[in-house]
Amino acid sequence: MAPAGTVQPPAPAELPLRYSLAARMAGWFAVGALFMLLGAPFAYRIGLLGELLSIALFIVGATLAFCALAAGLVGIVRALMPSARVRGGLNSAVAVLIGGASLAAILHWMVLPGWDAPRIHDVTTSPKDPPEFDVARVAHYAGRDYLTYRAYDAQMQGKVSTAYPEIRTLVFDKSLRQVFVAAEAAAKDLQWTVFAADPTKGRIEAGDWSTIFGFVDDIVIRIRLNAAGYTVLDIRSASRTGAVDMGRNARRIQAFTEALDRHLPQYSTTRTP
Incomplete structure (x- = not known):
């Protein structure tokens, strides 16, 4: 029994939920991916970026989409674990959707149609x-x-x-x-x-x-x-x-x-x- 006047720490089940770091990172990765993947082609079309720089930024966007997918999956798993006491499952799910859809579109439109084609132009x-x-x-x-x-x-x-x-x-x-x-x-x-x-x-x-x-x-x-x-x-x-x-x-x-x-x-x- 605790001495009179002391405050007992809350039981583990009563600890406040904290926001998952993975969910936060997934959100930022998803935002960055959308910005790069949409912004790089648009900037090239209106003349703000040259060919090489726009392609490089698009590749960065694809990388961020992969990171959003990976971090989002971690965030979902963490949110589903009662012992982790974290939240951010919805944010992670949205990041997974954005990252997965972006990568699927890139694969469908740009990679798979010519992945085995001769390297000529x-x-x-x-x-x-x-x-x-x-x-x-x-x-x-x-x-x-x-x-x-x-x-x-x-x-x-x-x-x-x-x-x-x-x-x-x-x-x-x-x-x-x-x-x-x-x-x-x-x-x-x-x-x-x-x-x-x-x-x-x-x-x-x-x-x-x-x-x-x-x-x-x-x-x-x-x-x-x-x-x-x-x-x-x-x-x-x-x-x-x-x-x-x-x-x-x-x-x-x-x-x-x-x-x-x-x-x-x-x-x-x-x-x-």
Whole structure:
């Protein structure tokens, strides 16, 4: 029995709940992840950040999302333990949701579609005679050097020209004009921005913007007759930003081929010129 006048300490069950450190950290990580993942692309689009810095901050945001997920899971476990006498389970759950959703979106949109793709950023149906850019890409690099397809392939020791053997010249048994009209329609179906379209030269140049950052990829389509008198179409897609396209340019060419097939269902197409 305690002496008279002394105050007994509260029983363990009566101790006040304290806020979990893991829950606090999870909340801050989640806020930081949202700020970086949303802010970096927005800042690039409005011209506040350059390409490399915006990508670096986005990677930081992805790292924070992972930290929010991990800390949030710890916070939930701690909140469910009666002996821990901590709170913050709801805050931790929200952090887990934000972190998990952010990582899932990054994996779905940016990583998984091209995780096994060749580490290149320039693809064409005609590696031996690639179509050349003449409008937007040249204007973008005005005053600065950029590698031609052949120079890039030589720098990569032939890895560019051999990366996608299944992507080859398309051959049609219809006129240049018919193929040109169908190609232009297919480009519009894919919501590309057409910079130039010259039916007399059989050339279409366009741009396609990435969903998240708005990075520009350039596209050139060349339509001409081959030695046998068939109409042949070659397309090239190249990224302005980054050394790796995660397979995006090859998928774009494939999507164009499929869109073109919808406009030329009755035409004879083959992969060999």
